[in-house]
Amino acid sequence: MSLVIATVKRDFILAARNPGEWANPLMFFLMVAALFPLAVDPDPTFLSKIAGGVIWVAALLATLLSLDSLYRADVEDGSLEQCLASGESMYAMVLGKALVHWCISGLPLTLVSPLLGLMLHLPDEAYIAMVLSLAVGTPILSLLGSVGAALTASLSSGGLLLTLLILPLYIPVLIFAASAVYHAGIGMAYNGQIAMLGAMLALAIALTPFAAAAALKLNLSR
Amino acid sequence: MTPAKGANQVNLQARALYCERDDRQLFADLSFSVCSGDLLQLAGPNGAGKTTLLRLLAGLNHDYTGDVTWHDQPLQHVYSEYAHQRLYLGHLSAVKKSLTPLENLRWLMASEVPNEDQLWGALEEAGLAGFEETPCQHLSAGQQRRVALARLCITQLPLWILDEPFTALDKEGVAWLEQKMQKQVNRGGAVIITSHHALEGIHGLRQLTLGGAV
Numbered sequence: 386m387s388l389v390i391a392t393v394k395r396d397f398i399l400a401a402r403n404p405g406e407w408a409n410p411l412m413f414f415l416m417v418a419a420l421f422p423l424a425v426d427p428d429p430t431f432l433s434k435i436a437g438g439v440i441w442v443a444a445l446l447a448t449l450l451s452l453d454s455l456y457r458a459d460v461e462d463g464s465l466e467q468c469l470a471s472g473e474s475m476y477a478m479v480l481g482k483a484l485v486h487w488c489i490s491g492l493p494l495t496l497v498s499p500l501l502g503l504m505l506h507l508p509d510e511a512y513i514a515m516v517l518s519l520a521v522g523t524p525i526l527s528l529l530g531s532v533g534a535a536l537t538a539s540l541s542s543g544g545l546l547l548t549l550l551i552l553p554l555y556i557p558v559l560i561f562a563a564s565a566v567y568h569a570g571i572g573m574a575y576n577g578q579i580a581m582l583g584a585m586l587a588l589a590i591a592l593t594p595f596a597a598a599a600a601l602k603l604n605l606s607r
Numbered sequence: 608m609t610p611a612k613g614a615n616q617v618n619l620q621a622r623a624l625y626c627e628r629d630d631r632q633l634f635a636d637l638s639f640s641v642c643s644g645d646l647l648q649l650a651g652p653n654g655a656g657k658t659t660l661l662r663l664l665a666g667l668n669h670d671y672t673g674d675v676t677w678h679d680q681p682l683q684h685v686y687s688e689y690a691h692q693r694l695y696l697g698h699l700s701a702v703k704k705s706l707t708p709l710e711n712l713r714w715l716m717a718s719e720v721p722n723e724d725q726l727w728g729a730l731e732e733a734g735l736a737g738f739e740e741t742p743c744q745h746l747s748a749g750q751q752r753r754v755a756l757a758r759l760c761i762t763q764l765p766l767w768i769l770d771e772p773f774t775a776l777d778k779e780g781v782a783w784l785e786q787k788m789q790k791q792v793n794r795g796g797a798v799i800i801t802s803h804h805a806l807e808g809i810h811g812l813r814q815l816t817l818g819g820a821v
Contacts, residue, residue, distance in 0.1 A: 387718055387720055387771050388717040388718045391713065391714050391717030392714065392717075394714075395703070395706070395710065395714045398706065398710060399703065399705060399706070402705040402706075402742075403705060411760075424726070443626075458703075461699075461705060462699055462700075462701055462702065462704075462713075463698075463699025463700060463701040464701040466695075466697050466698075466701065467715065468701060469667060469688055470665060470667060470690060470695040471718050472686060472687040472688075472689070472690020472691055473690075473718065502767050552640065552732065561736045578798075605667065606667065606668055606669055606670065
């Protein structure tokens with residue numbers, strides 16, 4: 386366990402030393418969302434209808450962008466091999482890495498999302514739903530994404546493949562999250578959707594580390 | 608330091624190992640044992656399967672037939688216990704370029720939980736005094752190698768498995784590392800190493816040559 390904790394600490398230090406790692410996806414998130422009023426229609430009534438969906442699609446793409454580097458550097462410099470050689474639980478290791486990934490990608494996205502809501506005329510009633518859905522939904526994106534990142538870790542250009550592998554798995558999250566924001570916007574209850582996201586998160590915490598750990602072992606066993 | 612009884616003894620047995628890679632036989636019917644006080648050097652030309660055998664002994668490669676046992680238990684069954692008894696240093700040194708030697712060593716040694724004094728002492732012994740807090744990207748390849756090798760100054764694990772540890776080291780570094788290995792062997796530990804380097808001076812040395820007469 387001590388190595389898992391040390392890895393979490395180390396990854397936070399690495400993220401602090403390479404701010405591009407977390408700042409670039411965040412900039413990407415802001416820019417993609419800013420393109421919609423420019424390209425489609427700046428009309429507030431139209432924007433307020435699509436705001437939730439746009440913010441969620443942008444969050445999803447920004448997360449994908451940050452996933453590529455999750456395991457590649459560790460595979461290339463041999464530190465993942467050291468994790469495997471240490472005999473520590475790879476399950477815990479994957480969870481730790483996903484936690485750090487969420488803290489430097491999903492969490493900042495969640496925190497700046499009200500700003501985008503303002504820009505896209507998100508209905509006032511929908512802010513809480515949006516922040517809540519991002520807070521519960523983005524960890525799922527990190528966890529599911531870690532499976533794809535683990536599978537493509539030793540490919541030199543796995544970025545696009547990772548996107549193709551993982552994007553379909555993100556669809557259920559997107560459906561429930563966007564629906565929560567939309568329903569909140571028209572004054573309806575959205576706790577069902579949030580509960581569903583919560584269930585998905587629980588399932589992702591329980592199951593995805595097994596898949597990611599197996600993929601990493603496969604990557605390193607030759 | 609005297610070796611503790613039982614738990615810290617080395618008893619690694621390999622029986623009838625066979626391994627092929629891309630339809631090419633690397634080694635067949637290979638049997639040997641490594642016990643406390645042994646230094647086993649795997650030798651052989653490039654591509655002979657030294658690293659493959661080393662990773663196999665470290666429990667990181669399962670693509671073989673035959674048995675590897677640790678204290679008479681199959682390696683896969685006791686892997687987690689085994690992993691806490693052996694130190695593996697691959698040809699990739701697991702040193703992060705944007706971290707300092709101190710931070711790198713702290714992470715590399717995390718499972719043995721050393722204190723700060725030990726970390727500083729190890730870096731000094733590895734010839735990195737004064738560079739403890741310089742990011743590794745500003746260090747030379749040899750110095751980065753020394754960061755990884757500084758682990759050997761702290762660790763108490765009985766079995767070391769080292770893949771080409773002499774790479775990029777200067778003459779003093781090579782002498783220092785040989786002396787570290789000698790100490791490990793003398794205190795009842797064991798070392799398995801792949802290297803093209805001649806290690807004649809070390810007591811307890813055995814050579815296993817792959818890709819030729821075994």
